[in-house]
Amino acid sequence: MPSLVSHPDEVKVVSRRFGLGATDIDKYVELDGYKAVQQAIAKGPEWIISEMKASGLRGRGGAGFPTGMKWSFVPKQSEKPKYVLVNGDESEPGTCKDHVLFLHDPHSVIEGTMIAGLAIGSKLGFIYLRGEYRYLLKIVEKAVADAYAKGFLGKNIFGTGVDFDILTQTGAGAYEVGEESALMESLEGKRGVPRIKPPFPAVVGLYGGPTVINNAETIANAPHILLMGGEAYARLGSERNGGTRLFGISGHVERPGVYELPMGYNLKRAIYEVAGGIKDGKKLKAVVPGGSSCPVMTADEIDVGLDFDQMGKAGTMLGSGGIVVLDETVSIVEFALRTIAFYQHESCGWCIPCREGTDWIKKTLTRVYNGGGNKKDVDNVQYLAENMLGRTFCPLGDAAAMPTIAFVKKFRKEFEDYIEGHKAGTPIITVEQLVGAH
Template sequence: MFEPVLLRNIDVPDGHRLPTYEAGGGYRALAKVLREHTPDEVVDLVKQSNLRGRGGAGFPTGMKWGFVPKLADKPKYLCCNADEGEPGTFKDRIIMERDPHQLIEGLAVSAYAIGAKTAYVYIRGEYVTAIRRLEQAIAEAHEKGYLGTGVLGSDFNFAVHIHCGAGAYICGEETAMLESLEGKRAQPRLKPPFPAAAGLYASPTVINNVETLACVPHIVMRGAHWFRGIGPDKSPGPKLYCLSGQVRKPGLYELPMGIPLRQLVEDHAGGPLPGRRIKAVIPGGVSAPVIPEHGLDVAMDFDSLAAAGSMLGSAGVIVVDDSTCMVKITTRIIEFFHHESCGKCTPCREGLNWAVKVLRRIEAGEGAPGDLEQLEMLCKGIFGNTFCALGDGAAMGLRAALKHFRDEFVTHIEERKCPFH
């Protein structure tokens, strides 16, 4: 039985309040690093743990921290990406609502490691409860000396600010998020320079996801060896999986990284609804290419899913059963990406526009011979030709649907109707 780490306070009464967090060992990691470790030692510890970013890209966190120049003539910043706009994903919201001090301690330890005195939590404005709980937690932490001037009697000064977004999916992309923080229109920046060298206000900046930062205090207290002992060595640690869709027990599950997708869906989430069979699963939010039922024995980690032609992404696992039309699902997903595209890149802006028109025509029973080839051509024009991964995610998802469920698209075109509805 896996013992929860990140979700240990989720069902505890008043788990979002400081006394409850302290009673479970909260802020001991912050006290430990301030008392016993230099910033470089904390960076090395996170490198040894092989913690990889939980926001989608899976980049090694310690390596990202190491890119920040030690000597800089500008202040360093830490930014928490709490926008969580990926459909099917709700893990960060639960942490912020139920255990916000876990995030705040992770921010403080991480800021100490990289030499930052200021952190910004960029959170989507729809997360009203999470925003209120974070504001309350920041006030409690200030009052007890975990934030502010001279944290816990040390010479470390640290402040956390909350910045509310307006629900734009593109702000999940780190450089678009920085543009929004600076009061500009949220559009991805050309890289290089990377944020570690020139990020917020052209200063050295580290950007981490909520779940990533929540792992840091546990690594400090339990050690890198403990963290690497959970799951595969190349993608270790506890992981939060968001289960939704046509499954008996949807919800948020904390399990080891690398658990087989089939075990996650059938055993933990209870399998498909009565009388139904699983048709496919989207393993990492709608940016992740769909996996058909026969491929569900893949391990839920970065490398295994990449080898299987998909990705872990945000671990937003969406289950699709045999009553559902894949043409309809694919159309809705591409409509979402088209709507959320910032419009900066011509391949993304125009390519997704045409893809939506073709998909809507097919779904309406008005498809024509050559439509599928046109969709494949559009994917080729979008993929790898954009500033950020939004266009790539859309193209990969569309390609996977056409590859694994081409017969459904062909049926829509030949029979001029949807066989499911």
């Protein structure tokens, strides 16, 4: 678990209460907690959505869709109940930001959920935590219970005549349920496999009712946006990418941790200044900029801004904000195998391209890693990944394919040199030992 670290370049918005005891509801209230939701009740849904649109807040789970626009898609009239679903199923390798929110400021997630509910006309919200985050469940459940005890949740909240309830739920450790439709299936007590779209959740979502689904960090920003104003929040970031972002910087850096930086902050500066540079004075080899599903960047590609648009132009993605730094000692062959082994294990098996594609890529890279590969295997890996891309029900297939394609294209010579140097070699280690017990 990353410790609380700090750097002068940080702009603390969503993390401003970290380390101040804000898990205690009285301390949270003292630090302006639950003011935004009362303001939202007084000013109404149209004002909330207007401020959220003005903020330029885009989904912090990885998709980067404008939050205010997403909320506006929910129909005002509905025969079925409307729901708010907070996605706290943080399972992307390299990503370590949402858990610090639950750990240090759970009430901001609760308050943000209430604000989203007010915006769309919902009376019930769900906070869904990753199964491995069960240790955080007690913290979140206590925060919810304290909010009920204060009259902030339940019937007639704040004495305003408005009702709103929140329920918590944990998953069973499946990466797949981080996809929004699989998340709804899981919450409904079914197997966590994706739904075919359309219909989209805003119209037909949880239990068939209109549903807003947002990442925990996205939701936690809502109270801060309403208090400071949407336009002021937008000015903190770059064009079309409002506000700040929690970035988890890990790997071979001197100061790993979770840092809150303005959207558009330079990636190279984040590594060399904020995180203290490459550990032990070694050279940088590669960077995974936003969690394991994002195409890898070489050392000479990192002078770029950390926002959705600039990273897209650079041929990769901002993703979930997990920056993984790899030094010169890392074997890309091994790293690629570790990556695809994760996705092969986590594939739900619902569709053939993902189920079979991840398995064959893993088998091929395992053979290469163990010394039995040939140069044709490198072409086969790329061919398999390219034929997975865009052909699966949910983005998991793409999440496996995109980094694989980038590994091969950008480090082909390393793959070929590895194969040449390990002809007819004996396995140094089994793939099970390499990737861990799956």
